[in-house]
Amino acid sequence: MKTIIFKTASTYLLPLLILFSVFILLRGHYLPGGGFVGGLIASIAFIIHSFANGLEKTKTIIKFHPGFLMPIGLAIALLSGAAPLLIGQSLMTGLWFDEPIAVIGMVGSALFFDTGVYLVVIGVTLTIIFTITETI
């Protein structure tokens, strides 16, 4: 699998796909997309890279074990759900900033929640695939 074309292509594909996945994540509230798909696309990006360049290289790019993304993502999702409690509203009430932010549009607790999902999905997928690649 480690052909030169594939190798070269994957090096460029990785940032592009990740950017694309973030784009999918951010637009999820208005158009098709969201945390699940975004996370899956990002994972596929890393997996393609690892196939082309070897797992070790991909790992040096990520720097830490993808498993750590799982608790972080879960925490973000939970916190965004619990945030309304701080201002006296019930759990999981949607909160929104008043002004839209450039490029992204309206930002609210739903986006943070989706980001949590995104991170968990990346963590889960990469943990599974990487573990399997390593042990087999």
Add this chain to the structure above:
Amino acid sequence: MELLLVILIGLLYAAGIYMMLRRSMVKLILGLILLGNGANMLIFLLGRIVKGKPPIIDSAEKMFTEIYADPVPQALILTAIVISFGLQSFAIILVKRAYKITDTDDLDELNTTDEIYE
């Protein structure tokens, strides 16, 4: 098209069950995946199918102005797809592990639980 989908669903279920009844562990997993696909299609079809009207509100509007596809089955299926990935990967690894330890792929030889460790 509905009728064709009904036939496909029946086919997926039949194939899934048939695979699950085999003695090979790998076939068991394939059967599971087929069944999962069948169930997804079933839910999708039961929410009625509509062509080219995704449940997305037009950017200029605040509410739907025309008919739209049912979003609830879609949300359900999306969840199901993602979960089934978790399930599949776990099942595959479990089979691999069981094969390594018991050295058999025959489910009929795994019908006792306690003797593996002896």
Add this chain to the structure above:
Amino acid sequence: MKGKNTFTFFRNLGFLTLKKKSPISMILAILSGFIVASMIPLMSKFIKGKGSILIPFLPLALFIYFLTFLPQVSQGNPIDFFYSWVPSFGVDLSFRLDGLSLLFTLLITGIGTLVFFYTYSYLKGHVYLDRFYGYLSMFMASMLGLVLSDNIMTLFIFWELTSISSFFLIGFNNEDPKSRKSAMLALSITGLGGLFLLAAVILLGYVGGTYSIQELLSQSELLKASANYNWIIFLLFIAAFTKSAQFPFHFWLPGAMKAPTPVSTYLHSATMVKAGIYLLARFTPVLGGTAEWNTTLIIVGAITMVYAAIHSLFRLDMKGILAYSTISALGILVFLIGLGTEEALLAAGVFILVHALYKATLFLITGIVDHETGSRDVTVLSGLRKVMMPVAVAAFLAALSNAGAPPFFGFVGKDLIYEATLHFGDWAYVLTGAAIVTNICLLFAGLLAGYKPFAGPLPKQFEKVHLPHPTMWVPPLILAGLGLVFGIFPSLIEKSLIQPVFTSLVNNDTIIHLKLWHGFNLVLGLSALTLATGVLLYWKLKPSNNLLRKTFKFEILSPKTLTEQFGNLFSNFAKLWTGFFQNGYLRNYVITILGFLTLLLAFRLYQGVNIYIDTATLTDVTIYEAIVVIIMAASIIFTVFSKSRLVAVASLGVIGYAICLIFLFYSAPDLAMTQFSIDTLTVILFVLVIYNLPKYKSFSKKRVRIRDGILSIFFGTLIALLTLEVLSEPLNRETSKYYAENAYILAKGKNVVNVILVDFRGFDTIVEITVLVIAAIGVFSLLKLRLKSIEKE
């Protein structure tokens, strides 16, 4: 005059506690056992070590607490404590302290105190001493609750708690299979009784319209006239007979003697087994007095007392002897309650106390003998008085009280029994005869356990035996001493203790008199006859293994064997059933479930198929869609019939992409994207592990495959038919409509699917990603953690 003095003595005790009795203090007193039991695990080290001497002060404190009620109760004023617990079900924590309850509470806490102190030495240094104290405290609390409850629902709860704590105590030596088996047996028998009690309680509440015993008392006539009366007493009897080891449920009690001796003393002679007696006594004023009530109790009681008494003649193990004589004594109590006359009820009240005093003593002594010599065999033991005089004294006193020799309290008790039977109309002679036979055997048993081990020469092997710690030999001495004191001065307890018991049993104002000496009459003659025959029997009949073995011949017919066979039937049936359905073959499970489901669905469809498809409403099929459907159908067939794993996996991938396209055609872009990515990942996963997975093999025979094929096609067809039927029904879109309409207004999102996932059903999504995390951790640990020993090959 004497009675009055003691009276003032007890009244003076009263100032020790609070002047006003609030329900809280009573509830605390009852629950204190539970509280202590739950605290013990927290400081188990302390309890096992230096703290072990502290625990016995709990029952002591409770004993003093209950003693303070004596003056008021003996004046004939029961005390009520009320605390509403679950008002909607009519379940209240209402407690009532009357004569009967007070007698039992004093027995429970009094003997409890002695047993707790006794345990301190008996189990000193035992690994599980803390547990033992915990169970014992729990039991004491349950028993207190049982005898104090005025609400029959709470009475039932405490009743069950005594069964459960008894289970733990019998199975205390949990490494001994026999001990475990006995515990199971006891639990199943008393647990069965508990179920009957629950049914009785519900029926009582239903007929009487109240769960309060006090209020039921006024409904007595109504209950007796009710059509359900026979059911109520039947259920109540089974409950009482199982708990109090009446024939034919008696056999769990000898087994329960596997427990450490303090348990046998406390639960299985003095307190718990008397719970059944308490129940019968408590309900005598409510339900008693009818022919059904009296006759049943007389017959069961008489059979039990004679049967068990004769049984006790053949035992060699001191505990075995005492176990059967306990069953017999319980039989006497049931019998007396059955007689139901005032004399009989008075005798019952007195005999409860008499029996508790001497039987607890004898058990404690058995424990000491066992502890010091390591044997309980009466044919081996002898001459122990030379090494443990105080124990021998206590044993001899208890044996005499048991024998009913004057001037012991047992004599008073036995006199009352004979008087009750003699004055019972036509059957007087038969019943008196039965009582005499029982008493002779009991006397023999008492001598065997309380006299024989201490009399005669001391064998060499026991010369080094010494007296145990005082906390072990003082308690039996106190109990035995009380048996003598109460005998000589019955007035000590006549007014204060026995009169209130009697009043709560007969529910009228009759005044009683306890006397040691009645003058020369028939009763005295019968007592003398009993004594003489019993002693004669003791000299003539020497217990031996041969005799014991002879009784084994009748084992086949004993209720215990029959019950065990009945139990075996159950387990055989279970084996058959499990062997057939739960045989460990995955296929069989799937086939069973599917077969059942298919039959059910087929039956439903057979009853009326309502499939009507309006072709006009169907969506058109374009050429692209038709191609996708054909590709998918072909891939499914490939997946199933391919001989190669790789082809199967590839076809599976194709199926996934085809589904993805269908999603895309029919307005589900989110699904299409997700399906696409997941399908890719699944294929990657399979490709990664496929060479480590076993090769495809065809295990099944052709016949089996055809069978499975037919079943799956049948099932697939059913699902398809079902889908069609659902499709022809109108759809309820309320939920979707709500989500769609409010997606932007409430959640400011325009992609409704995403809004449902992250907002409306956000909780579900959190759970979902948690499940995913668990799956990932599962995979990680399955692969990374070595299954040490197994993986070595």
